[in-house]
Each structure stands twice: as C-alpha cells, then as structure tokens.
Amino acid sequence: MTGGVARMRDLHSLDELQEWLRSNGIPCESWGIGAVKSVRNLWDEITSGEAALSDDPPLRHVSVVSVRIRQYGKQLTEVGQLMAGGAERKRSSPPTEKMKPGETVVAAALRCVAEELGVHETDVTIDPLSLSVAVEKVVSPSYPGLPSEYRLHSVDAQVSGLPRTSFTTEEASGSGDAVISTHYWEWR
Numbered sequence: 001m002t003g004g005v006a007r008m009r010d011l012h013s014l015d016e017l018q019e020w021l022r023s024n025g026i027p028c029e030s031w032g033i034g035a036v037k038s039v040r041n042l043w044d045e046i047t048s049g050e051a052a053l054s055d056d057p058p059l060r061h062v063s064v065v066s067v068r069i070r071q072y073g074k075q076l077t078e079v080g081q082l083m084a085g086g087a088e089r090k091r092s093s094p095p096t097e098k099m100k101p102g103e104t105v106v107a108a109a110l111r112c113v114a115e116e117l118g119v120h121e122t123d124v125t126i127d128p129l130s131l132s133v134a135v136e137k138v139v140s141p142s143y144p145g146l147p148s149e150y151r152l153h154s155v156d157a158q159v160s161g162l163p164r165t166s167f168t169t170e171e172a173s174g175s176g177d178a179v180i181s182t183h184y185w186e187w188r
Helices: 014-023 039-048 105-117
Strands: 051-054 059-071 074-083 088-093 096-098 124-139 147-159 167-172 179-187
Touching (some): 014 039, 059 105, 096 105, 105 167
Antiparallel strands (some): 059 074, 074 088, 074 179, 167 179
16 A cells, blocks of 8 residues: 555464564564453454554554443443453453444444344444544553554444343354353443
8 A cells, every 4th residue: 555554464364473573573472461452363353354463663543432321310331340260350341343344333232232232233223423533543552562543433333132231242253052151241
C-alpha cells in the first residue's frame, strides 16, 4: 500500500510469524503463559482476517465493536474473565468483539451480544445512529511487546432478558464442546 499507509505484512506460516516477531524485537517467547495469548492465537487472528500486521513500524491492526448496553440506570460491564487454563483477567469494558472481514458494525454487534452474552439477535436492538469510531494505539495486553492499533466502533443496544444483578456467561470453542472462558458481568 502507498500514500502513507503501512504495507500489510504477508506471512505464510506460523514459523514465518514467529520469525517476523523476533526480527522486529517483539519478545514472544513468554506468550501463551497465564492470561497472555500465544503466537498461535495471533496466527489464528491473522488467518481468520480478525487482525493484520504491518511493517515500519511493526503494528497489529484490529477492528473491534463495543456494545454499550444501558438498563436499570447503569451500563453492563465485563469485570473479569476466567480462562480455561485457570488464568484470570481483570476487565472493565462493555461487551466487545473483534470484527470479521467485510462484517458491518451492526452484524458484528449482534454477533458480539450472541457470543458474549448468549442472547438471540431477536432480543437485541442496535441503534445505528449511536455509532462512534475511535482509533487507539497501545501495546497489546494480550500480546506483550506488540504495538497494536485498535479501530473501535461503539454502538448502543437495547437487550431484553438480561438479569438485573451480576451474572456470568461461558464462551465455548467453535466446536461447542469446550469452555474457553467464563465472563463476569456487572451493572455499573
């Protein structure tokens, strides 16, 4: 790509990704321990189209949808996660999901609410006029040492059937048979 936009890195294997990380001084040897994701997780994000890498400087690009759900005079907030391996992660965000290639913000928001909260899309109303977009560059907490640029799309939603008190949800693997993580939710 030209015109001031970084060229997206084209990698063909997990080994090429590891070599790219190391050659750019990104310490990935400790990834995959505790609440930190592994190089394999990053590879899966890249091959699924949920993330891309660019050179000069090395940067991970991710588009994310964040769904603000306000009820009972409060906003739904994820306060923590318990990963399948027992690692815990503190959180403080509304339901959030990485967007897939070509996915609209509304479609991503509906998928987010379904995956994170287990709510059927017929129980969700997204307000497309509430859309705001922000870009944030930070070092990824999931991949320490890897600078990341998040394009955050935020929308408001009305969701029926949610508990009035704190609750948990479980996120299963794609095959539906193994729990990946438990999410802890509070109204704040």
